[in-house]
Amino acid sequence: VRSAAGGGDGRVRWLNPKELAAWIELRRLLLVLPTALDAQMLRQAGMSFFEYQIMSSLSEKADRTQRMSELAEATSSSLSRLSHAVTRLEDKGFVIRRRCAGVGRSSVAILTYKGHRKLVAVAPGHVESVRSLVMSGLNQDQIDSLATIARRIAEQLAGDDVGTDGA
Amino acid sequence: VRSAAGGGDGRVRWLNPKELAAWIELRRLLLVLPTALDAQMLRQAGMSFFEYQIMSSLSEKADRTQRMSELAEATSSSLSRLSHAVTRLEDKGFVIRRRCAGVGRSSVAILTYKGHRKLVAVAPGHVESVRSLVMSGLNQDQIDSLATIARRIAEQLAGDDVGTDGA
DNA sequence: GAAGATTGATTCTTCAATCTTG
DNA sequence: CAAGATTGAAGAATCAATCTTC
Numbered sequence: 195v196r197s198a199a200g201g202g203d204g205r206v207r208w209l210n211p212k213e214l215a216a217w218i219e220l221r222r223l224l225l226v227l228p229t230a231l232d233a234q235m236l237r238q239a240g241m242s243f244f245e246y247q248i249m250s251s252l253s254e255k256a257d258r259t260q261r262m263s264e265l266a267e268a269t270s271s272s273l274s275r276l277s278h279a280v281t282r283l284e285d286k287g288f289v290i291r292r293r294c295a296g297v298g299r300s301s302v303a304i305l306t307y308k309g310h311r312k313l314v315a316v317a318p319g320h321v322e323s324v325r326s327l328v329m330s331g332l333n334q335d336q337i338d339s340l341a342t343i344a345r346r347i348a349e350q351l352a353g354d355d356v357g358t359d360g361a
Numbered sequence: 362v363r364s365a366a367g368g369g370d371g372r373v374r375w376l377n378p379k380e381l382a383a384w385i386e387l388r389r390l391l392l393v394l395p396t397a398l399d400a401q402m403l404r405q406a407g408m409s410f411f412e413y414q415i416m417s418s419l420s421e422k423a424d425r426t427q428r429m430s431e432l433a434e435a436t437s438s439s440l441s442r443l444s445h446a447v448t449r450l451e452d453k454g455f456v457i458r459r460r461c462a463g464v465g466r467s468s469v470a471i472l473t474y475k476g477h478r479k480l481v482a483v484a485p486g487h488v489e490s491v492r493s494l495v496m497s498g499l500n501q502d503q504i505d506s507l508a509t510i511a512r513r514i515a516e517q518l519a520g521d522d523v524g525t526d527g528a
Numbered sequence: 529g530a531a532g533a534t535t536g537a538t539t540c541t542t543c544a545a546t547c548t549t550g
Numbered sequence: 551c552a553a554g555a556t557t558g559a560a561g562a563a564t565c566a567a568t569c570t571t572c
Contacts (some may be wrong), residue, residue, distance in 0.1 A: 212505060
C-alpha cells in the first residue's frame with residue numbers, strides 16, 4: 195500500500211524512491227541472513243547461532259564468567275530468552291550457572307572446559323561462514339560503510355526505544 | 362575466541378579489524394531491528410511484522426491475489442512458515458485461500474476487503490516506524506550505500522545457498 | 529514420481545507471573 | 551518493594567512427513 199486509497203489523509207510522508215529501495219533490500223536481509231547463519235551453525239556445530247554467541251561472549255572474559263544481565267546486554271537478548279538458552283547449554287554441558295553470593299541477587303554463567311573446546315572447534319568454520327556469507331561480496335569501503343551504517347541504526351533504536359506510540 | 366588456543370591450526374583467516382567491526386555492528390542490528398519492528402507492529406496493529414509483509418505483498422497485486430509459492434518468495438520465507446501464517450490471517454478474516462483449478466496443484470491467497478482496510482489503516486504508522494527506526498539516523502549517501510550493500514549480501518547468500526559444508 | 533502446498537510434532541521465543549535478595 | 555533472575559504457558563518457526571495433482 196503506497197497510496198492511502200481509503201483514508202484520504204494527505205499528511206503521510208511516504209518513503210522516497212531511494213529510501214524505499216534501501217528499505218526493501220534491508221528487509222530482505224533481515225529475513226534471510228539470520229536464517230542462513232543459523233542454518234550454517236546448526237549444520238556445522240549442532241547449535242543455534244544465538245547459543246554460539248552466548249558461549250563466544252563468555253569465552254572473551256578472562257575467567258570465562260559473566261553475569262546474566264551483562265550477557266543479555268552483550269547478546270542483545272532479553273533476560274528471559276537468555277535464561278532459557280543457558281538452561282539448554284547447561285544440559286549440553288557447555289555452561290554452568292552459579293548464584294553470585296557477593297552481590298546478592300545476581301547469577302553468573304561460566305563456560306566449561308567442554309564448552310571452550312567446543313567453541314575452539316567451531317570458531318574457524320563460523321569465521322568462514324561470515325566471510326563467505328557477508329564479507330565476500332563487499333569491497334573495503336563497503337565494509338567500512340556497513341559498520342558505520344549498522345552502528346547508526348542501532349544507536350537510533352537505542353535512543354527511540356520505548357513508548358514510541360504513547361500507549 | 363579469536364586465537365585458536367587449543368587447536369594449533371594456523372590456517373584460519375580471522376577477520377581483520379575492519380571486518381570484525383562491521384560484523385559486530387551487523388550482528389547487533391540483526392538481533393535488535395527485527396525485534397523493534399515486530400514490537401512496533403504488534404503495538405500499533407496487533408499483528409506481526411511478517412503478517413504485515415504478507416498482506417502488503419498481496420495488496421500490490423492488481424487483483425489482491427498471489428500464488429503461495431510467489432508469496433513465499435516475496436516475503437523471503439519458507440512455504441511452511443507462510444502456510445501457517447496464512448492460516449492465522451484467515452482466522453482473522455484478512456485473507457482467504459483458494460485452490461487454483463487451472464494450474465492444478467497450486468493455491469492462491471487473496472486479500473479480503475477487511476484485510477485491505479486494515480492495511481490502509483496500519484500503513485502510515487508503519488512508514489513512520491521505518492522512518493524513525495531506520496532512516497532518521499542516516500544521510501542520503503548512507504541510504505544509498507545501505508541499499509547497495511544489503512543487495513550485495515543478499516545476492517551472495519542466494520549464490521552460496523546450499524551444501525556449503527559438503528555434508 | 530515430482531512440484532506445490534499443507535499438516536503435526538518439536539523447538540524456540542515471548543509474555544506474564546513468580547521467586548529471591550538487599 | 552525494587553532489581554536480578556527464573557519459570558511456565560502460549561504463540562510462532564522449523565523440520566520431516568504427508569497429501570494432491572499433473
